[in-house]
Amino acid sequence: PRPAKVPSISQKRGGQWRCAISKMALSGDKVTAYPERAFGPIFWAQHTLESNGTLNLIAQFAPIKNSFPADDLEAKKRRQARLLIDGKEVATAGIDSNSRVAQFRISGLDTTIDHPYSIRYEDAEFSGTIRKEPLTKEQLIVAALSCNDATGFPHNPLVKHVTDQQPDVLAFMGDQIYEPIGGYGLLIGANNTEYDDRTFLCFLRKYAMHGWTWRELMRDVPCFAMPDDHDVFHGNIWGAGGKLADRSVNAGAAAQDSGGYKMSVDFVNAVHQSQTGSLPTPVDPAPTDSGITVYFTDWKYAGIDMAILADRQFKSAPKALLPESKVYNGWPQNYEKQRPALTTPRELDVDGAEMLGDRQEKFLTSWAEKEADGTAWRLVISATPLMTLQSIPEDKFSDGVVPSLKKMRPGEYPETDIPKLDYDSNGWPQTKRDEFAQLIAKANAVHVTGDQHLGSTGQYGIGEWNDSAWWISSPAIANLWPRRWFPKDGGANRREGDPKYTGQFEDGFGNKITLHAASNPYDIDREPSRLFDKAVGYAILRLDRSNGHVSLENWPYYASPKVAAPDNKPYPGWPIVIDPKTNERVK
Numbered sequence: 351p352r353p354a355k356v357p358s359i360s361q362k363r364g365g366q367w368r369c370a371i372s373k374m375a376l377s378g379d380k381v382t383a384y385p386e387r388a389f390g391p392i393f394w395a396q397h398t399l400e401s402n403g404t405l406n407l408i409a410q411f412a413p414i415k416n417s418f419p420a421d422d423l424e425a426k427k428r429r430q431a432r433l434l435i436d437g438k439e440v441a442t443a444g445i446d447s448n449s450r451v452a453q454f455r456i457s458g459l460d461t462t463i464d465h466p467y468s469i470r471y472e473d474a475e476f477s478g479t480i481r482k483e484p485l486t487k488e489q490l491i492v493a494a495l496s497c498n499d500a501t502g503f504p505h506n507p508l509v510k511h512v513t514d515q516q517p518d519v520l521a522f523m524g525d526q527i528y529e530p531i532g533g534y535g536l537l538i539g540a541n542n543t544e545y546d547d548r549t550f551l552c553f554l555r556k557y558a559m560h561g562w563t564w565r566e567l568m569r570d571v572p573c574f575a576m577p578d579d580h581d582v583f584h585g586n587i588w589g590a591g592g593k594l595a596d597r598s599v600n601a602g603a604a605a606q607d608s609g610g611y612k613m614s615v616d617f618v619n620a621v622h623q624s625q626t627g628s629l630p631t632p633v634d635p636a637p638t639d640s641g642i643t644v645y646f647t648d649w650k651y652a653g654i655d656m657a658i659l660a661d662r663q664f665k666s667a668p669k670a671l672l673p674e675s676k677v678y679n680g681w682p683q684n685y686e687k688q689r690p691a692l693t694t695p696r697e698l699d700v701d702g703a704e705m706l707g708d709r710q711e712k713f714l715t716s717w718a719e720k721e722a723d724g725t726a727w728r729l730v731i732s733a734t735p736l737m738t739l740q741s742i743p744e745d746k747f748s749d750g751v752v753p754s755l756k757k758m759r760p761g762e763y764p765e766t767d768i769p770k771l772d773y774d775s776n777g778w779p780q781t782k783r784d785e786f787a788q789l790i791a792k793a794n795a796v797h798v799t800g801d802q803h804l805g806s807t808g809q810y811g812i813g814e815w816n817d818s819a820w821w822i823s824s825p826a827i828a829n830l831w832p833r834r835w836f837p838k839d840g841g842a843n844r845r846e847g848d849p850k851y852t853g854q855f856e857d858g859f860g861n862k863i864t865l866h867a868a869s870n871p872y873d874i875d876r877e878p879s880r881l882f883d884k885a886v887g888y889a890i891l892r893l894d895r896s897n898g899h900v901s902l903e904n905w906p907y908y909a910s911p912k913v914a915a916p917d918n919k920p921y922p923g924w925p926i927v928i929d930p931k932t933n934e935r936v937k
Contacts, residue, residue, distance in 0.1 A: 496800025524578025592638025867923025
């Protein structure tokens with residue numbers, strides 16, 4: 351049946367019966383077994399290899415029992431994960447009782463050769479290869495993905511198309527899960543502190559779908575994930591330095607607008623370990639005052655120097671700092687009254703508002719100012735771009751209208767859209783946005799992001815247009831919120847032949863941007879429309895060792911270089927080739 355005809359899954363508990371099935375067997379001519387498709391108890395593994403020979407590897411387990419009486423040493427020993435490299439056991443690790451992750455850090459690995467590895471647990475085994483560092487490869491490929499509401503699960507075509515690109519690095523930049531995926535509801539506890547194992551299982555059964563999709567690529571390709579708001583069960587998040595949100599009213603928008611995390615410290619830490627545990631050790635590993643772990647760090651690999659940032663964890667919440675705006679769920683509710691009174695929306699900038707926080711700013715400043723140290727390229731990877739690339743009709747004052755907006759046909763253009771103020775972006779606070787952009791430019795780095803569901807590429811401006819770094823934001827893998835950029839006043843100084851929505855703009859917060867390409871959603875007559883009409887896909891960065899240039903590309907979900915035309919090329923407007931050392935477009 352079509353999805354609309356499938357009845358919703360009951361989330362209610364109750365009744366007096368329980369059901370279990372054991373020793374189930376299937377037989378007959380129409381039954382085929384695929385043992386290689388077994389999923390668990392070791393779900394998947396992901397790893398990064400550092401140029402200094404340090405291996406960071408995590409194994410994600412099914413929710414196996416992992417608590418035993420203190421005197422049952424044999425059971426405890428059996429429930430250890432063992433890591434073998436080149437056929438030799440090199441380490442054991444316990445399985446975390448919340449995240450169900452076994453985490454390994456191994457130093458002194460020879461990065462010039464491949465190393466087969468396996469993770470063993472009782473009679474189960476998961477194997478892969480730690481590939482040698484590709485220092486002589488002429489073109490390095492970074493694949494970047496974000497935002498997966500699971501429409502299209504298990505995404506077999508997308509996985510094939512990303513695999514066709516032969517990535518050397520795989521980056522998942524946030525929203526690996528959304529709250530409704532799998533048909534499961536949320537178990538979020540009564541307040542910030544009252545949780546039981548079911549809360550962690552609620553996350554794990556959703557996150558397992560991410561691993562089910564990507565585990566064959568993650569098996570061998572260096573990989574990390576970083577959480578965004580939905581990964582920690584937030585619609586929007588302003589981490590406010592890691593404090594706990596006020597859930598005295600409710601666990602929805604009111605709690606989020608108060609700033610901080612509405613889930614427990616243990617829950618957030620479990621998400622961090624399951625997603626960021628394969629990253630190098632944080633550069634400043636002390637947890638926040640509440641006890642929430644941090645993950646911002648520097649990863650050097652194959653001539654790439656990557657600063658990986660938590661731009662959500664320390665950001666200020668706007669509601670308390672801008673009381674006259676009456677912010678609700680990140681949107682000003684008195685928009686009509688306040689907007690005409692502003693000389694410029696940059697007046698909404700507020701002293702004391704944070705974006706990266708002192709600790710990350712200190713790290714990023716040091717990273718940007720130091721010598722490149724033999725690396726050919728530098729990337730800054732975070733959840734969200736430094737602007738609000740979103741337009742909606744003039745008479746609308748919340749992105750709640752986005753799912754119901756008419757889908758344009760190719761060539762059509764809405765004539766009432768204008769840029770709007772969405773505080774769930776890094777367009778605000780503007781001073782900290784400018785400082786962030788300056789540091790990226792100082793490092794001659796490219797900014798790689800996700801979050802917005804709208805694939806885009808362009809150049810930040812601070813004092814003037816085009817005086818800062820370039821960014822690429824990936825399209826969503828699958829999404830319910832197809833944001834768009836169709837300002838009725840087209841961009842200034844756009845390249846000849848480029849669409850009206852490109853060129854020089856100020857976003858809703860008055861930030862200067864020069865947009866070179868955007869993957870706006872269109873009704874494209876490709877089924878299933880609930881997936882493909884939302885401009886879904888992935889980002890590819892090609893790093894050319896011969897000249898240092900970077901090709902920035904956003905690809906449709908259904909496209910790769912190895913499929914038949916016309917599906918063998920990126921979205922219109924890409925590729926865009928830049929020279930990071932001069933911040934100029936060369937193609």
